[in-house]
Amino acid sequence: MMENVLLPKLAKIVKSEKMTAIERFLQVEVLDKKFAEVFDYQPGQFIEVSIMGVGEAPISTCSIRTKKGVIDLCVRNVGRVTNAIHHLNIGSLIGIRGPYGNGFPMEEMEGSNLLLVAGGLGVAPLRSVLQYALKNRAKYKDITVFYGIRTYDTMLFRDEFYNLLAEGDKLGCKFYLSYEDSKDKQCISLEAEHSERCMCGVVTKLFERIKLSPEDTYAIICGPPIMYRFVVQELTKKQVPPEKIYMTLERRMKCGIGKCGHCIIGDGTSIKYVCKDGPVFTYWDALHTKGMI
Amino acid sequence: MKYVKLPKENLDAFVENLKTHGKVYGPVKIGEYYSFQEINNSKEMSLEYSRTMIPPKKFFLKLKERLFTFNEEKGEYKETLEEEKIVVFGIHPCDINALKLMDKIYIDETPDKYYKMRRENAVIVGYGCHPDEYCFCHSLGTNYAADGFDLFLHELKDGFFVRVGSDKGNAIVSEISELIKDVEGSDIEEFRAAERKREKEYTLELNIRGITDMLALAYESEVWKEYADKCFGCGSCNLVCPTCRCYDVVDNVNLNLKSGERLRRLDSCMLRKHGLVAGGLNFRPTRIERLRNRFNCKGSLREDTLNCVGCGRCTVYCPSQIDYVEVLKKVRGEL
Amino acid sequence: MILNLEDELLDLLSNLDVKSFIMASSAHEETDLDVAFVEGSVSTEEGLERLKDIRKRSKILIAIGDCAVWGCVQAMRNQEMSMKERMRKVYDKEENFYDVLEPKGLSAYVDVDLEIPGCPIDKIEFLNAVLSLLHGDLPEVKDYPVCVECKLNEYQCLLVEKGMPCLGPIIVAGCNALCPGLGVDCIGCRGPIRDETNAAEELNVLKEKGYDEKYIKNRLKFFGANFGEIAKLSKMLEKKQPGKGGK
Numbered sequence: 001m002m003e004n005v006l007l008p009k010l011a012k013i014v015k016s017e018k019m020t021a022i023e024r025f026l027q028v029e030v031l032d033k034k035f036a037e038v039f040d041y042q043p044g045q046f047i048e049v050s051i052m053g054v055g056e057a058p059i060s061t062c063s064i065r066t067k068k069g070v071i072d073l074c075v076r077n078v079g080r081v082t083n084a085i086h087h088l089n090i091g092s093l094i095g096i097r098g099p100y101g102n103g104f105p106m107e108e109m110e111g112s113n114l115l116l117v118a119g120g121l122g123v124a125p126l127r128s129v130l131q132y133a134l135k136n137r138a139k140y141k142d143i144t145v146f147y148g149i150r151t152y153d154t155m156l157f158r159d160e161f162y163n164l165l166a167e168g169d170k171l172g173c174k175f176y177l178s179y180e181d182s183k184d185k186q187c188i189s190l191e192a193e194h195s196e197r198c199m200c201g202v203v204t205k206l207f208e209r210i211k212l213s214p215e216d217t218y219a220i221i222c223g224p225p226i227m228y229r230f231v232v233q234e235l236t237k238k239q240v241p242p243e244k245i246y247m248t249l250e251r252r253m254k255c256g257i258g259k260c261g262h263c264i265i266g267d268g269t270s271i272k273y274v275c276k277d278g279p280v281f282t283y284w285d286a287l288h289t290k291g292m293i
Numbered sequence: 294m295k296y297v298k299l300p301k302e303n304l305d306a307f308v309e310n311l312k313t314h315g316k317v318y319g320p321v322k323i324g325e326y327y328s329f330q331e332i333n334n335s336k337e338m339s340l341e342y343s344r345t346m347i348p349p350k351k352f353f354l355k356l357k358e359r360l361f362t363f364n365e366e367k368g369e370y371k372e373t374l375e376e377e378k379i380v381v382f383g384i385h386p387c388d389i390n391a392l393k394l395m396d397k398i399y400i401d402e403t404p405d406k407y408y409k410m411r412r413e414n415a416v417i418v419g420y421g422c423h424p425d426e427y428c429f430c431h432s433l434g435t436n437y438a439a440d441g442f443d444l445f446l447h448e449l450k451d452g453f454f455v456r457v458g459s460d461k462g463n464a465i466v467s468e469i470s471e472l473i474k475d476v477e478g479s480d481i482e483e484f485r486a487a488e489r490k491r492e493k494e495y496t497l498e499l500n501i502r503g504i505t506d507m508l509a510l511a512y513e514s515e516v517w518k519e520y521a522d523k524c525f526g527c528g529s530c531n532l533v534c535p536t537c538r539c540y541d542v543v544d545n546v547n548l549n550l551k552s553g554e555r556l557r558r559l560d561s562c563m564l565r566k567h568g569l570v571a572g573g574l575n576f577r578p579t580r581i582e583r584l585r586n587r588f589n590c591k592g593s594l595r596e597d598t599l600n601c602v603g604c605g606r607c608t609v610y611c612p613s614q615i616d617y618v619e620v621l622k623k624v625r626g627e628l
Numbered sequence: 629m630i631l632n633l634e635d636e637l638l639d640l641l642s643n644l645d646v647k648s649f650i651m652a653s654s655a656h657e658e659t660d661l662d663v664a665f666v667e668g669s670v671s672t673e674e675g676l677e678r679l680k681d682i683r684k685r686s687k688i689l690i691a692i693g694d695c696a697v698w699g700c701v702q703a704m705r706n707q708e709m710s711m712k713e714r715m716r717k718v719y720d721k722e723e724n725f726y727d728v729l730e731p732k733g734l735s736a737y738v739d740v741d742l743e744i745p746g747c748p749i750d751k752i753e754f755l756n757a758v759l760s761l762l763h764g765d766l767p768e769v770k771d772y773p774v775c776v777e778c779k780l781n782e783y784q785c786l787l788v789e790k791g792m793p794c795l796g797p798i799i800v801a802g803c804n805a806l807c808p809g810l811g812v813d814c815i816g817c818r819g820p821i822r823d824e825t826n827a828a829e830e831l832n833v834l835k836e837k838g839y840d841e842k843y844i845k846n847r848l849k850f851f852g853a854n855f856g857e858i859a860k861l862s863k864m865l866e867k868k869q870p871g872k873g874g875k
């Protein structure tokens with residue numbers, strides 16, 4: 001029997017926690033034992049989540065695999081499918097397909113410094129990169145994380161990141177936080193407590209705080225589309241070569257496997273499908289593929 | 294390649310035999326247009342047809358279809374795909390070459406079961422054609438099908454010169470040995486002369502040399518705006534294209550609210566939603582970006598072949614009469 | 629039209645707690661609603677007040693039918709003369725003594741969560757929308773033209789192949805290309821596609837096919853008079869040919 005890649009596999013919700021007004025953390029476990037054995041994924045990859053009767057949406061893994069058949073997701077409620085996901089209970093059944101996409105080249109980056117730049121929900125896929133790098137700590141040099149939020153209320157994975165803010169250096173990574181709302185009380189007190197690592201402004205402001213060695217640093221970016229241009233500008237100023245700047249892109253997706261065409265970008269000389277050629281691309285790719293960022 | 298001859302008077306008997314290989318579909322004239330429809334005998338077909346509005350791709354990547362059903366109570370996704378044997382009779386070379394392109398996406402990369410299974414269950418019988426003023430397959434080298442069919446018929450005065458393109462085709466030919474003849478020297482000469490003559494019948498030409506670069510260089514060109522003003526964003530150009538493969542997916546729930554089905558239908562990058570993501574951001578917000586994307590997609594390479602076979606459908610069926618070849622000539626600076 | 633759903637309607641009603649369905653039942657409660665379906669255009673101050681009240685009381689407000697979406701046929705003469713002129717013409721008086729407003733769709737006055745266009749609406753589309761709502765999510769809205777449905781059904785293109793004055797390229801799909809499927813050109817009963825319609829080109833195309841401007845203008849305005857681009861276009865045409873238009 002030929003495999004039907006479009007047919008979702010059943011999985012059940014094992015955890016569902018409210019993180020912010022619009023984001024939820026979900027842990028999902030696939031039902032089929034055989035599938036659980038082989039179900040593995042890399043940082044930067046995504047799965048297609050199906051809700052019966054509503055539809056499908058691509059969601060990134062926000063962790064590395066710690067248990068067979070289990071995947072962590074962080075979902076923002078923005079539309080039909082994501083809203084339905086938010087209303088699921090523990091034990092509810094969903095369908096999943098994947099993992100899809102290329103993911104970050106974690107091996108290629110071994111032996112270098114890592115600079116992770118996340119804006120808003122972009123921190124979800126980068127969390128899996130961070131987990132991977134911390135688990136394989138010896139393989140990387142310095143690990144630095146920039147996380148930009150608008151307000152305290154929109155901060156994801158708060159406990160984890162507080163911990164990194166306070167104890168990150170001991171755990172092996174330098175964690176920086178930026179916030180945009182200068183009147184946000186909680187953020188102000190965070191800044192007072194960790195003035196070295198927390199400041200008011202957009203995420204690119206954090207570049208003031210570090211010294212970057214462009215020869216052996218890989219930058220990894222994920223955030224809202226407008227963020228890319230500014231972060232790339234900063235990195236280019238600091239001489240980080242385009243092929244060492246990685247970013248993960250978002251486009252409309254209906255299949256995840258290079259068929260439905262929605263995620264198409266580029267021009268005659270370079271057509272790319274974000275789902276199968278990406279979602280991780282380098283800035284070099286962006287320079288050679290029109291309409292990428 | 295093996296070559297045989299099918300005398301004209303045996304065409305119907307041949308079609309009868311094909312029926313044993315599955316439902317036979319052929320080009321049928323309906324009103325002012327042509328469509329591949331189920332046929333009972335060769336007389337129902339219009340083999341001299343110019344082009345069908347909807348290409349034979351529809352047999353493999355259906356215009357709309359159910360992918361599977363689901364049931365929330367039982368917690369199941371159920372495949373409903375059924376195997377069906379079909380014969381598609383009378384496909385033109387451009388459409389055969391288009392199917393080869395579709396195969397690269399739908400079979401060679403992560404195979405799509407629906408498409409692949411239907412391809413495997415189909416017999417493809419090609420048929421030689423004569424170009425009209427919209428055909429420019431000649432420029433793309435797709436006016437001849439070197440492979441991609443089981444049998445290919447070229448019309449001769451008193452019969453058909455048949456090329457046998459696959460084992461499946463060969464098996465059919467051996468079943469109908471009493472209907473066919475060996476080709477003779479005179480048949481070969483007639484076939485060659487017809488092909489020479491056909492080469493000269495093309496009136497529309499498009500220079501595709503360097504087209505990928507020309508498109509990239511025209512990315513900011515005014516040409517997109519000019520045609521976007523004329524364009525309706527109606528999607529017809531993509532929906533009739535034999536090499537367009539975009540599809541959309543929706544779920545429908547039944548009255549019991551517990552079960553339902555997932556459907557897919559062909560989609561078009563000329564439609565607003567194609568580049569729209571949640572929250573209202575559209576990566577191709579106006580017809581300018583959409584038109585540009587369409588032409589760049591068609592004019593990009595997939596393993597050395599362009600994603601267009603020059604069938605002319607997009608020009609013929611554009612309600613606004615936007616001429617595909619004219620646009621590309623402007624892109625090249627020829628107009 | 630909804631009343632024509634017969635069997636489906638009965639099944640459907642078993643899932644709904646109908647509070648006010650003026651045409652179908654006499655139950656008429658002024659309570660808070662999960663979903664309000666509103667038909668008809670707003671054409672009086674009183675109607676507007678009722679609409680605002682319904683909006684306040686309902687979580688989801690759905691406009692059904694062209695009248696509620698666009699203002700529909702009643703709006704055909706909008707922009708052509710002021711309400712005053714119209715009153716004078718019809719009643720020989722200038723006061724607006726019926727509190728009459730220029731007929732407009734609901735979204736001109738209140739937030740509308742979903743629009744199901746059509747005159748009449750397509751029952752399958754309506755059914756799917758209600759099922760979606762009952763299932764707990766907002767139905768997906770169609771925002772592409774009728775041509776798409778023609779192609780998906782492999783219907784002959786009446787505009788291209790027969791030169792008929794089909795409005796399909798600018799009209800929102802959802803009827804499954806009912807008319808073209810019957811060989812009848814689309815008259816636009818579902819209204820134009822919001823922010824997307826290329827009305828100027830429809831005029832060009834139909835002119836090229838030999839139809840005169842007045843005919844085309846009336847055709848475009850029949851269901852789409854309140855639609856920005858069509859309104860602009862017809863104003864322009866009127867300036868060009870005051871009074872009559874056409875050949």
Ligand SMILES: Cc1cc2nc3c(=O)[nH]c(=O)nc-3n(C[C@H](O)[C@H](O)[C@H](O)COP(=O)(O)OP(=O)(O)OC[C@H]3O[C@@H](n4cnc5c(N)ncnc54)[C@H](O)[C@@H]3O)c2cc1C
Nearest residue numbers: 056057058059060075076079080081082251252253570571
């Ligand atoms: C590679 C990738 C990874 C992603 N990872 C996450 C994540 O970890 N967490 C998260 O909350 N969101 C993520 N998104 C975005 C998420 O997929 C969309 O928010 C979601 O598809 C919206 O679907 P909806 O049905 O709720 O919205 P609607 O607006 O109702 O969208 C309808 C349909 O359009 C398509 N669509 C709409 N927006 C998008 C979009 N932004 N990307 C892709 N398809 C879209 C989907 O098929 C969707 O079902 C990711 C997107 C991509 C492409």
Ligand code: SF4
Nearest residue numbers: 534601602604605607
């Ligand atoms: S782009 Fe036009 S000419 Fe080329 S294959 Fe498609 S329909 Fe035919």
Ligand code: SF4
Nearest residue numbers: 261537538539562590
């Ligand atoms: S031209 Fe448009 S519709 Fe056709 S395959 Fe490319 S992206 Fe899809």
Ligand code: SF4
Nearest residue numbers: 524525527528530611
């Ligand atoms: S068929 Fe013509 S009008 Fe319709 S989207 Fe294509 S180019 Fe535009």
Ligand code: SF4
Nearest residue numbers: 775778785786794796
């Ligand atoms: S018949 Fe009308 S709606 Fe159908 S494709 Fe032609 S123009 Fe479009």
Ligand code: FES
Nearest residue numbers: 256259260261275
């Ligand atoms: S999501 Fe379908 S091609 Fe990329």
